[in-house]
Amino acid sequence: MDSGIRAIVDAVEEARRQLRENALPKARDSSREKVPEKEEAALMGALAGLMEAFVELARAASDRMAPGDSSEAYIKVVRRLRDQPRFLREDAAAIEKRVGAAE
Incomplete structure (x- = not known):
C-alpha cells in the first residue's frame, strides 16, 4: 500500500488498541466508584x-x-x-x- 492508506489503517488500529487496552478496562472496572x-x-x-x-x-x-x-x-x-x-x-x-x- 503506497497510497498512504497503510498509515491511515495503522493509525486507526493504534487508536482502537489504545482504547481497548487503556480505556475499556477502566470503564469495565466494577470495583471503582461510580463516576x-x-x-x-x-x-x-x-x-x-x-x-x-x-x-x-x-x-x-x-x-x-x-x-x-x-x-x-x-x-x-x-x-x-x-x-x-x-x-x-x-x-x-x-x-x-x-x-x-x-x-
Whole structure:
C-alpha cells in the first residue's frame, strides 16, 4: 500500500488498541466508584470528539476513492454517522445543565 492508506489503517488500529487496552478496562472496572455526575459530561464530550474524527476520516476517504461503489460506501458512512456527534454534544450539555442545576 503506497497510497498512504497503510498509515491511515495503522493509525486507526493504534487508536482502537489504545482504547481497548487503556480505556475499556477502566470503564469495565466494577470495583471503582461510580463516576461523579460532574465528570459524566467530559466522557460524553470525548465520545463526541471521537465520533467527529470518524466522520472526518470517512469524508476524507470518500474523496480519495475511485468513483463508483467504493466512494459511495464511504459517503453512506458519513451520512449515517454525521449527526451522532451533535447528539452526543447535546447529551453532554444536558448533563452539564442537570449537574449545574443540582449544585
